[in-house]
Amino acid sequence: MRDFAELLDRLVFTPRRSIKLRLIGDYFARVPDPDRGWALAALTGGLTFPGAKPAMIRALIEERCDPVLFRWSYDYVGDLAETAALLWPERRGANREPGLAEVVETLQEAGRTEVPTLLAGWLDALDPTGRWALLKLITGGLRVGVSERLAKTALASFGGQDAGAIEELWHGLRPPYDDLFAWLEGRAPQPEVAEAALFRPLMLAHPLEEAEVDALPLGEFLAEWKWDGIRAQLVAHKGECRLFSRTGEDIGPAFPDLLQNIGFDAVLDGELLVAREGAPAPFNELQTRLGRKAPTAKLQRSHPAHLRLYDLLIDAGEDLRHLTFSERRARLEAWYARHRPALMDLSELVVVENHAELKRLRREARTSGVEGLMLKRAASPYLAGRPKGHWYKFKRDALTVDAVLMYAQRGHGRRSSLFSDYTFGAWTEEGTLVPIGKAYSGFTDSELKRLDKWVRDHTVDRFGPVRAVEPGLVLEVAFDAVQPSSRHKSGIALRFPRIARIRWDKPAGEADPLERLRAMIA
Known part of the structure; x- marks a missing residue:
């Protein structure tokens, strides 16, 4: 110990x-x-x-x-x-x-x-x-600044192996990993996990800013919509079928409707959605199903799962990841035509003639109900991790709102002595504040120290580790979308809120009203 x-x-x-x-x-x-x-x-x-x-x-x-x-x-x-x-x-x-x-x-x-x-x-x-x-x-809350990816990278370096090889084996191994360490130290052969329905490490994209678009050789890429769900991988092997999140967590029990009556052997990469008649529902409807270990039949009917397919990694035991994206896409289309699996469809390719049209499509993404576009190099094999120059995500601009700080809570790890988790609110028509979200990122260490001091100097009440503060500080909050929510007093929920700027200069009374956020739902 x-x-x-x-x-x-x-x-x-x-x-x-x-x-x-x-x-x-x-x-x-x-x-x-x-x-x-x-x-x-x-x-x-x-x-x-x-x-x-x-x-x-x-x-x-x-x-x-x-x-x-x-x-x-x-x-x-x-x-x-x-x-x-x-x-x-x-x-x-x-x-x-x-x-x-x-x-x-x-x-x-x-x-x-x-x-x-x-x-x-x-x-x-x-x-x-x-x-x-x-x-x-x-x-279970180590909070020592080590991600799962970092630990696996250290493990690969220790054993003189590629991190991708560790990822390929990872979900077929169990603690305390004696066979893994024996292989890394040269005392035993590589652990054999090929016959299981296992997660394969995903290929990820780099963010693309609008200023970088014109330098991109657009003719070398294929474009798709970036759908507003969660990345998922469906693995079917010898009668066993599992559904994984992008981190390799088995989320299949929450989506039994998607996994029933599977009659193929394949590994499929796609976007998990709630969809009705092929039309994706807002992300908050998918959230009602995430984490449910045994969703009711009623929930499955009202919020039907759907997998929009991006890629085909393995087909009937044949590993396709060494093929180019164009070749895998052709194989995926042929595979889909043969199987036509229920609750699945293909993510359409988007024809983009030039850089100006790409920028226009990205600007219009919000009204189309998508997050933006994906750009995938036609010649790219399927590579684990986030290789440079292969895939890009060209996301729509974030929405912003000026909100008022209401509550603060101490963080964890090296932030455990600082108030670093902030709940913020918007003004109702009656002139009261209602919470609309919580954020703990988007500021520098020096800004955090100043925020912490402000919280201590303006505390008006305490609720265990939480402090209520005077309504005197405005935070500019960036977020990806706003959706109706019956779980929150404000009636709305923000997706991925983060602090974009601290408005030390702005009076709290000039922060945005709740009605502005409700209008963004449409």
């Missing part, structure tokens, strides 16, 4: 990507199996412990110290693991310090009632850094 705690502690204070990669690689090199495999699972979000809940941790710490002191400290620090780790009373020598594998494997077998006793014993045996790492591990 000590090595894992040291790794997390160094990662959280290391901003540079290259140093993070070296730290993770060094850890893999010096720590034996299965500890390093469980650490890899933790860094990539592959561990869950249903019996270990934040409420249980709060109850434990309140048994060991003054509950009022804990609540005040938690309110100031803003991070449960850090607060509990520092306040936990020292009882060094009370127990043997646990290893990482011991913690993980014991928790996986333990019943819910056993977890508090186990956790208390481990906390007694660890120093503050070890306690912090343990609590981060079991709550």
Whole structure:
């Protein structure tokens, strides 16, 4: 556990990507199996412990110290693991310090009632850094600036392999990855996962700005609409059919209507939508189905799933990813003509004669109900990751609104002592503010410090870790779309809100009214 705690502690204070990669690689090199495999699972979000809940941790710490002191400290620090780790009373020598594998494997077998006793014993045996790492591990919120992609890149570098090869295997392997490390160290052959219905790493696009369009050799590209759903991959193999998100999460249980009566073997790349008679519905209708483990028959009828197909990666066991996009597109069209699968159709190709027409289509994208256009080089093979010069996304301009800051909450990780999560609102006709969204990105570190000070100086009420502030600061918020929502008091929901600018100069009374946002729905 000590090595894992040291790794997390160094990662959280290391901003540079290259140093993070070296730290993770060094850890893999010096720590034996299965500890390093469980650490890899933790860094990539592959561990869950249903019996270990934040409420249980709060109850434990309140048994060991003054509950009022804990609540005040938690309110100031803003991070449960850090607060509990520092306040936990020292009882060094009370127990043997646990290893990482011991913690993980014991928790996986333990019943819910056993977890508090186990956790208390481990906390007694660890120093503050070890306690912090343990609590981060079991709550699943490491927040040390390491993405799943970064951890896999470090793993590939450690083993002298291409990151794409790791991605190809990843979803066929299970923690603690003994066979993966054996292969990377040359002690065993590459793990065999080819016979499973597995996720294949997606090819992604680079954003394209309007100023860059004229330099693009348009004749070398094919264009498609960028649909307003989520990227998905459907894998059908020997009677097994699964649906994956762009990150490889199995979302099939939420869309059983799409996966029934599949009579082919293929890997298909496309956009997951809710559609009626082939017409895509707004994104918020798709959201009502995402995350549902067992959608009702009524929901499936009212919000029918639909997969709009972009690409054909594998057809009846034949890997097509080495072919050009033009060749794969021809194969996809022929495949679709043969199978005509229910609840699927082809994403149409868009004829674009010149750069001016491309810009016009992008400007008109919002009225057409699409996010913009995709530009794919006709000669491109299907390459994992985001290779340069192959695919581009030419998205419509963001919408903006001037909103009033209403609430602020502390962040996590290195932001745990700063108010960095902001809820903002718009004025109703009656002159009251109603929340319309929340954002925690779009500002620099220096702007964050100034925002944090403003929140502290203008707090009018507290609700646990949340502070209500005077309606005196205007934020220019950018977002992709606004949609009606029955779940929010304002009656609307913003898609992908982020802070575009802090309007220190603008009076709160001049911020935008709610009616302006409602008008944007149409």
